[in-house]
Amino acid sequence: xxxRLREDVRSVFDRDPAARSSxxxxxxxxxxxxxxxxxxxHWFWIRGFRxxxxxxxxxxxxxxxxxxxxxxxxxxxxFIDHGMGxxxxxxxxxxxxxxxxxGVTLGGTSWxxxxxxxxxxxxxxxxxxxxxxxxxxxxxxxKVGSNAVVVKDVPSETTAVGNPARIIDSEQxxxxxxxxxxxxxxxYALAGKQDDPLAKAIHGLLDHAVETDRRLxxxxxxxxxxxxxxxxxxxxxxxxxxxxxxxxVD
Numbered sequence: 001x002x003x004r005l006r007e008d009v010r011s012v013f014d015r016d017p018a019a020r021s022s023x024x025x026x027x028x029x030x031x032x033x034x035x036x037x038x039x040x041x042h043w044f045w046i047r048g049f050r051x052x053x054x055x056x057x058x059x060x061x062x063x064x065x066x067x068x069x070x071x072x073x074x075x076x077x078x079f080i081d082h083g084m085g086x087x088x089x090x091x092x093x094x095x096x097x098x099x100x101x102x103g104v105t106l107g108g109t110s111w112x113x114x115x116x117x118x119x120x121x122x123x124x125x126x127x128x129x130x131x132x133x134x135x136x137x138x139x140x141x142x143k144v145g146s147n148a149v150v151v152k153d154v155p156s157e158t159t160a161v162g163n164p165a166r167i168i169d170s171e172q173x174x175x176x177x178x179x180x181x182x183x184x185x186x187x188y189a190l191a192g193k194q195d196d197p198l199a200k201a202i203h204g205l206l207d208h209a210v211e212t213d214r215r216l217x218x219x220x221x222x223x224x225x226x227x228x229x230x231x232x233x234x235x236x237x238x239x240x241x242x243x244x245x246x247x248x249v250d
Contacts, residue, residue: 004039004076008032011077015099030064031080038068045070072106075122082128089117095140101128109134109151121156 009032012025019025025032037060045053053070061067066083068074071090078094080086082102088094091114092106104126108116118132121139127146132138139156149163159168 005032005036007077008035008079011079011097015079016081030066030083034060034064034066034068034080034083034086035074035078037064038070038072038074041068041070042072042074072117091115091135092117093119095120095122095124097123099125101126101130101146103129105131105133107131107133118150 009022009025012019012029012032019029037056041053041056041060043053044050044056050070057068057070064083066080066086068086068088069090069092072088072092072094074088074094075096075098077097079099080101081099085103086100087105087107089106089108091108094106098120106118106120110116115135117135119135119137120126120132121137121142123141124138124144125142126132126138126144127148129147130144130150131148132144132150134151136151136153138144138150138154138160139158141157142154143159144150144154144165145159145161147163148161148165150160150165152165154160154165154167160166161168
């Protein structure tokens with residue numbers, strides 16, 4: 001138990017730049033207190049001392065503001081930063097090196113017995129106020145944004161944001177932003193699954209422009225490979241002025 005505690009304390013320094021000493025972490029970090037007491041309450045729970053496990057977790061909730069059901073399974077180096085308002089349900093499973101911020105709920109969506117809470121695989125980070133609900137899986141090293149409401153599986157190494165949560169396609173978003181910049185237009189804060197029809201139309205145009213550029217570049221490469229001279233045509237294409245386009249539109 002003490003080796004796990006030392007490991008937990010060391011992991012805090014990797015994830016919280018405000019931590020200054022081991023003594024400070026041991027005495028002033030409610031996340032450390034809650035996880036340490038949970039290990040004791042879980043020990044009672046799996047050995048059949050159910051009331052004692054629940055009472056121990058209840059005391060920890062009173063002292064820390066963090067509620068972890070004694071039946072929850074938690075891996076190594078689990079860190080709850082700030083902690084107030086965190087709720088972790090009975091059948092939740094949390095892997096190694098997971099980080100939660102304050103106000104996070106790992107809750108259920110059913111009153112039936114059995115698996116009804118989320119599974120967080122290794123390295124997951126969940127932002128403040130996020131709600132992850134139901135027997136779903138958040139894949140390894142995935143991130144959940146603050147105040148997101150997640151009710152479907154999140155693939156590994158992706159980011160989920162919003163209510164309901166959607167997966168951010170970072171590569172496609174970068175291509176859109178690059179194309180928008182070439183056209184003198186900023187697509188900042190336009191998400192791919194918003195209900196705004198104008199935003200959807202703009203994204204459709206940007207995606208089409210990106211694909212058109214890709215095909216033209218391929219066509220030009222093949223023409224040059226056959227010996228066709230295209231220097232004049234390329235010079236004309238490069239004269240596009242997005243500022244002039246903005247002026248005539250205004």
